[in-house]
Amino acid sequence: xxxxxxxxxxVVYGGxxxxxxxxxxRNGIVCVHPHGVVKQVTDAKIWxxxxxxxxxxxxxxxNLFPSLLYVDEECMxxxxxxxxxxxxxxxxxxxxxxxxxETYSEQISNAYVMFEKLGIFPDDLNICCxxxxxxxxxxxxxFGFYKIVKNPAILKxxxxxTRKRILEDxxxxxxxxxxxxxxxxxxPCRNG
Numbered sequence: 001x002x003x004x005x006x007x008x009x010x011v012v013y014g015g016x017x018x019x020x021x022x023x024x025x026r027n028g029i030v031c032v033h034p035h036g037v038v039k040q041v042t043d044a045k046i047w048x049x050x051x052x053x054x055x056x057x058x059x060x061x062x063n064l065f066p067s068l069l070y071v072d073e074e075c076m077x078x079x080x081x082x083x084x085x086x087x088x089x090x091x092x093x094x095x096x097x098x099x100x101x102e103t104y105s106e107q108i109s110n111a112y113v114m115f116e117k118l119g120i121f122p123d124d125l126n127i128c129c130x131x132x133x134x135x136x137x138x139x140x141x142x143f144g145f146y147k148i149v150k151n152p153a154i155l156k157x158x159x160x161x162t163r164k165r166i167l168e169d170x171x172x173x174x175x176x177x178x179x180x181x182x183x184x185x186x187x188p189c190r191n192g
Contacts, residue, residue: 025129027144028076036069037080037132037141046144047076053120053143054078061114064107066132066139080141082132101174105167107138112163121149121158127169 022031022038027046031038041047051071058065066080115122123145124130130142149155 030129030142032082032132035082037066037082039078039080039141041076041144044076049146050142050144051078053146054080056118057114057120057140057143060118061110064111064114064138064140066141081139101171103136104133104138104170104174108163108166108170111140112159116152116155116159119148119150119152119155121147121155122162123147125162125166127166127173 021033022029027043028039028041039050041050054065054068058068066082068078068080070079071077111122114120122130122140122143124142125140127133130140132139132141149158
């Protein structure tokens with residue numbers, strides 16, 4: 001980790017990695033635990049963007065974005081709240097998608113309304129690594145590659161494309177996890 005002293009390197013690895021909940025990511029480490037998500041970023045520009053976007057989004061919409069529990073600017077570490085695991089313990093990420101598609105669709109659509117309002121494009125938003133899900137709750141936890149887009153028409157088109165892809169990904173997971181609910185991306189559908 002360039003630019004970090006040994007003390008900063010140990011912030012995330014100070015015992016957390018032993019739990020198996022940590023994953024090395026493109027520009028840092030993320031450790032997911034029942035009550036918190038510990039993130040250490042290794043690139044100063046991405047850290048600055050992560051913090052700025054987090055503050056902007058969480059101040060506007062607290063139900064979709066986690067609370068910030070701890071920040072260490074020098075070591076570029078933050079701890080965010082995790083979605084309550086409701087006593088279920090560690091589940092396979094796909095097994096956490098247990099609500100119906102309409103519930104998730106509404107939450108994601110609300111996030112995209114907020115992105116458009118603030119002129120933000122969530123460049124790397126995806127369901128595998130940037131969202132924490134348990135039952136009906138979704139929290140978006142990763143903001144390092146989000147961008148401000150000044151042209152509203154370009155932003156709207158980009159947002160619609162990624163929103164549709166994410167909803168299709170969610171539908172695929174939900175369809176495998178719960179009985180048929182009569183709903184598909186874009187409206188009612190038939191199973192089969």
